[in-house]
Each structure stands twice: as C-alpha cells, then as structure tokens.
Amino acid sequence: MSRIKAAALPMALALGLTLTACGQEEPRPAAQPKTQVKEPLVATYDGGLYVLDGTTLKVAATLPLPGFNRVNAAGNGRHALVSTSTGFRVLDAAGARLTDDEFAAPKPGHVVRHAGRTVLFSDGTGKVTAFDPKQLGGEGLPQAATHTTEHAHHGVAIELSNGELVVTLGDEEKRPGIQVLGKDRKEIARNEDCPGVHGEATAQDEAVIIGCETGALLYKDGKITKIDSPDPYGRIGNQAGHEESPIVLGDYKTDPDAELERPERVSLIDTRTGKLKLVDLGTSYTFRSLGRGPHGEALVLGTDGAVHVIDPETGKVTRRIEVLGEWSEPLEWQQARPALHVRDHTAYVTDPAARKVHAVDIESGKVTLTATLPQAPNELTGV
Numbered sequence: 001m002s003r004i005k006a007a008a009l010p011m012a013l014a015l016g017l018t019l020t021a022c023g024q025e026e027p028r029p030a031a032q033p034k035t036q037v038k039e040p041l042v043a044t045y046d047g048g049l050y051v052l053d054g055t056t057l058k059v060a061a062t063l064p065l066p067g068f069n070r071v072n073a074a075g076n077g078r079h080a081l082v083s084t085s086t087g088f089r090v091l092d093a094a095g096a097r098l099t100d101d102e103f104a105a106p107k108p109g110h111v112v113r114h115a116g117r118t119v120l121f122s123d124g125t126g127k128v129t130a131f132d133p134k135q136l137g138g139e140g141l142p143q144a145a146t147h148t149t150e151h152a153h154h155g156v157a158i159e160l161s162n163g164e165l166v167v168t169l170g171d172e173e174k175r176p177g178i179q180v181l182g183k184d185r186k187e188i189a190r191n192e193d194c195p196g197v198h199g200e201a202t203a204q205d206e207a208v209i210i211g212c213e214t215g216a217l218l219y220k221d222g223k224i225t226k227i228d229s230p231d232p233y234g235r236i237g238n239q240a241g242h243e244e245s246p247i248v249l250g251d252y253k254t255d256p257d258a259e260l261e262r263p264e265r266v267s268l269i270d271t272r273t274g275k276l277k278l279v280d281l282g283t284s285y286t287f288r289s290l291g292r293g294p295h296g297e298a299l300v301l302g303t304d305g306a307v308h309v310i311d312p313e314t315g316k317v318t319r320r321i322e323v324l325g326e327w328s329e330p331l332e333w334q335q336a337r338p339a340l341h342v343r344d345h346t347a348y349v350t351d352p353a354a355r356k357v358h359a360v361d362i363e364s365g366k367v368t369l370t371a372t373l374p375q376a377p378n379e380l381t382g383v
Contacts (some may be wrong), residue, residue, distance in 0.1 A: 008225050009226040019244070020234050033302065034095070036060065036094065036095055036096050037051055037053055037054075037093060037094050037095070037096050038053050038055045038058070039053070039054030039094075039343075039382070040053065040054055040057055040093035040094050040382070041057075041334075041341070041348060041357075041381070041382045042071045042080045042091065042380070042381050042383070043350065043357065043377040043378070043379065043380045044069050044070065044377065044379045045063060045069075045373070045374075045377055045378060046336075046378070047375075048062060048063055048064040048065045049062075049069065049082065049098070050062060050374075050377065051063065051091075051093055051096045054343075054382060055198055056371070057369045057370070058371060058372075059374070061096035061097075062374070063096075063098045065082070066253055067085055067332050068193055069082050069083060069084055069379075070082070071083070071091075071109075071379050072111035072381055073111075073113065073381050073382060074090070074113075074133045074136055075116075075118040075133035076136055076383075077094075077133050077135065077383055078093065078094045078095075078137065079092055079093060079094075079269070080093050081103075081111055081120070081129065082098070083111075083169075084102070084111075086105075086106070087102045087103050087105040087106075087108055087122075087162065088105055088108050088120050089101070090100040090101040090278055091109055091135060092137065093383045094383065097144075099138065102179075103120055103129055105120060105122035105124065105125070105129070106122055106123075106124025107122060107123035107124035108121075108122060109121045109123040109154060109155065109156070110155070110156040110199075110200075112156060112157065112159075112200060114156045114159065114160070114161075114202050114328065115160060115161040115206075116161075117131070117158050118131055118132075118133045119165075121156050121157050121324075123152065123154045124152055125148065125152050126151060126153060127146060127147075127148045127156065128148070128149070128157040128165070128167060129146050130143075130144060130145045130146070130147075130157075130165075131143065132146035147165060147167070149167060149168075149169070149170075149360050150169075150171075150172065151172070152171070152172070153168065153169075153170030153171050153172065153175055153234075154166065154170070154175065154198070155168035155169075155170060155197075156168055156198070156199065158200055158202065158208060160206055162183065163182070164180055165185065166178060166181055166182070166200070166208050166219055167180075168197045168210070169190075169192065169197070169203070170197065175195070175197045175198070176192040176193075176194060176210075177191045177194040177197055178210050178217055178224070180220070180222075189223065189224050190224070191215075191217055191226065193212075193226050194212035194216075194226070194299075195212060195213045196212060196213035196237070196324060197210055197211065197212055197217075198210075198212075198237040198238075198271055199211045199236070199237050200239030201239035201240055201242070202241045202243065203241045203242070203245060203248050203271045204244060204246040205220070205271075205365070206220075207220040207246065207267055207271035208220070208247075209239055209241065209248040209250070210290060211235070211236035211237045211238070211250060212226075212229075212236065213233060213256070214229055214233070214234060214235075215227045215228045215229040215236065215276065216239075216250070216269055216273055216276070216344065218269070220271060225274055227269060227276050228276075229252075229253045229267075229276065229307075230276070230278070233253075233254055233255070233256045234254055235251075235252070235253040235254070236250040236251060236267055237250075237253070237287070238250065238287045239251075239292055240290040240292050240298070241292065242296040244296055245296030246270060246272045246313040247261075247268050247269065247271070247296070247298075247313065248268070249268060249290055249300075249310070249312065250266065250267040250268075250269065251263060251266060251285070251287065251290065251299040252267040252278060259331065260329065262284035262303070262329060263284060264280060264281050264282060264283060264284050265278045265279060266281065266285070266290075267279075268298065268310075268312055268315055269328050279310055279315045279317070281300060281302055281317065283303055283304040284303045285301060285302050285303060285307075286303075286329045286338075287302040287333070288301075288316075288337060288338070288339035288340060289302070289340055291340045291341065291347060292342060293309070293342065293347075294344060294345045294375075296312060297309050297310065297311070297318075298310035298311075299340065299342060299347060299362075300340075301323075301349060303326060303329065304326055304327050305323060305326050305327065306320040306321055306322050306323065307320070307321040307323055307340065307347055307349065320361075321360060321365040323349045323360055323367060324358075335378075336352035336376050336378040338350055339377070339378070339379060339380045341381055343382040344366075345362050345363055346359050346360065346361060346362065347359075347362055348360070348382065349379040350378075350380050352376035352377055353376070354370055355374070355375065355377070356370055356371065356372050357370070357371055357373065358374070359378070
C-alpha cells in the first residue's frame with residue numbers, strides 16, 4: 001500500500017492539476033487491530049481527546065494532544081480524523097490509539113464522507129485529498145487521489161458516486177462559488193453567484209447543497225441552480241443532509257455586521273423543487289446544533305436546552321426534547337459550547353458547563369445515559 005507523500009506539491013502541481021495514486025491491484029480493507037472500545041465516541045477537550053465507550057459513555061482513554069483540535073468521523077466505523085496544526089491525524093477510536101499517521105495539510109478544514117469516499121480540504125493550500133476510508137489502519141496511509149484548487153481558501157469538496165468532484169472556488173479575499181469536475185478532473189459546470197460559499201450537505205439522489213451569503217447552490221443531475229434567500233443577506237453556512245430525505249437542513253443568518261448573530265430561524269431546502277423555507281424556533285442555536293434523525297427528522301439543539309424535532313416536509317416543530325438548562329453561545333467560535341451529534345437512533349448532547357455528555361433516544365425523547373467527564377468537552381463525533 002502506497003504512503004501519501006507529506007511533502008508540499010511542486011509549484012506546477014499547485015495550480016490545479018490532479019494526481020491519482022497508481023496501482024492496478026484492487027484495494028483490500030486494511031487488517032485492523034483488536035477492538036477495545038464499543039461504539040466509540042470522540043470528544044475534544046482543552047489539551048487532548050477523550051475516547052468514550054458509546055454503550056456506557058465512560059471514558060475509555062484520555063489522549064493528551066496540545067493545541068486546539070477538531071474531530072471528524074473518518075467514515076469506516078472505526079477511525080476518526082483529528083485536525084491538528086499540521087494536518088489530519090488518524091485516530092483509531094475503536095483501538096483507543098492516536099496513531100502517527102497524518103495527512104499533511106496546513107490549516108486542515110472540512111472532512112466530507114460520501115459514497116464510500118472521504119474527502120479532506122486543506123485551507124492552507126487548497127489541496128483536496130480523497131481516499132477509501134476502509135484502507136485506513138494498514139501500514140501507512142491509504143492510496144489517495146488529490147486535486148489542488150487554483151488558490152488556497154477556506155473551502156470544501158465532495159466526491160460523488162460517479163467520480164465527479166464538487167469543489168469551492170475562492171482565495172484569501174473572497175469565495176464566489178463552486179465548480180464541478182468530471183472524473184478526468186476537467187470542468188463540467190461552474191457557478192460564481194454564491195458569495196461567501198461555505199459548507200455542504202448531500203440529500204436523496206445525490207443532490208448537493210452548498211451554502212452562500214445569499215442562499216445556496218444546488219447541484220443535481222449535472223446542473224447547478226442558485227436558490228436565493230428571501231433576504232438580501234441570508235447566509236446559509238452550515239448544513240445537515242440525510243440520504244433518504246430530499247430536504248436539507250441549514251442555519252440562517254441575516255445580519256452581516258453582527259459581532260455574533262444569534263439566529264432563531266433555520267432553513268429547509270427542498271432539492272426536488274429548489275424551494276427554501278424558513279422555520280422559526282423561538283430560540284437561538286449554533287453551528288454545532290444541527291443534525292438529522294434516523295428517519296430524516298431535522299434536529300436542532302437550541303440555547304433553551306432542548307432538541308427541537310422538525311418535520312422537514314411541513315417545517316413544523318413536532319417535539320421539544322428537554323436535555324440541558326439554558327445556555328449562551330460564547331463570542332469566540334473555538335470556545336466550548338453544547339454540541340449535538342447523531343448516530344442511528346441516538347442523539348448525543350454535550351454540556352461543557354457541567355462537564356457532561358448525554359445520550360438521548362430520539363424515538364422516545366428520553367435521556368438514556370449521562371456521564372461526567374474530567375474536563376469540559378468541546379467537539380464531539382462518533383465513528
């Protein structure tokens with residue numbers, strides 16, 4: 001198995017060329033070490049990571065790691081990717097072990113899992129790295145295909161089942177839209193009517209939604225469509241999709257000058273019709289508040305301490321599941337605030353102020369488990 005070279009790409013390659021790891025043999029899943037942690041969850045804290053047993057919420061391992069770290073599921077049911085100051089580091093969550101394997105990436109950004117591929121975006125270089133997550137855990141890093149955008153920017157990319165790559169456009173000054181590249185990485189579509197492009201979600205039938213400061217872009221069936229927000233500035237920057245739902249849940253902000261806007265409305269975009277609907281929750285929420293239930297329910301963790309369950313077809317709030325007390329979003333986005341992570345029929349909710357994490361059964365609306373951690377959790381993911 002080939003190891004991805006960590007060295008920076010030559011200048012000629014940094015201008016948008018595509019590299020594909022060679023090799024004719026059919027990849028096989030990497031042999032995995034013994035599982036130690038059942039249904040693992042990974043939480044960050046100031047100075048490290050906790051690996052939690054998902055069946056008990058007990059701390060199975062404490063892994064010190066200095067700096068501000070972020071975590072994302074790798075997409076194979078065992079590993080997570082830890083965004084450090086130098087790249088995406090591979091965490092064997094089931095084995096409770098932080099490995100030395102790392103995808104080198106200055107300013108590591110979004111991690112996207114779709115159609116059996118995991119795609120990483122380096123904000124510092126504009127480099128996109130796509131690989132089969134089943135190949136993690138072997139000797140070194142898995143084979144990968146890479147693409148580098150023309151300019152480095154805070155971006156995101158998603159690889160579709162047919163090999164197409166949807167990737168953002170931008171530089172340090174502005175981010176105007178997206179382009180779609182074919183399997184040969186030649187451009188087949190482009191749209192630059194999406195100022196402040198940010199975030200992605202995939203819905204039923206591989207419809208892709210990318211957020212803008214003026215609505216969103218929909219890529220479906222080879223065509224990009226702009227969906228305008230009802231306000232001159234109506235920013236959608238964080239989204240949550242479900243493969244069995246045609247509707248994408250997103251945040252919604254309307255004040256471009258706010259030091260910290262505390263929105264109380266969320267957006268629902270129907271990828272069948274291209275229509276955008278707003279839902280007033282009556283409470284604010286943050287970028288770590290969005291999730292989808294097992295049947296496509298739209299879930300939002302509000303600052304009122306409740307998980308709001310929304311029927312995405314009607315836009316009606318059907319239930320409020322009380323989990324926490326009232327809380328307030330901190331000004332700095334790196335500071336800990338309650339987070340929502342959904343896996344199967346369970347919603348996991350953190351409470352940094354109380355150093356707790358709760359497991360909520362979405363069907364019954366009952367808190368089934370609660371655990372207290374040594375330090376306040378910040379980000380949370382499950383593998």
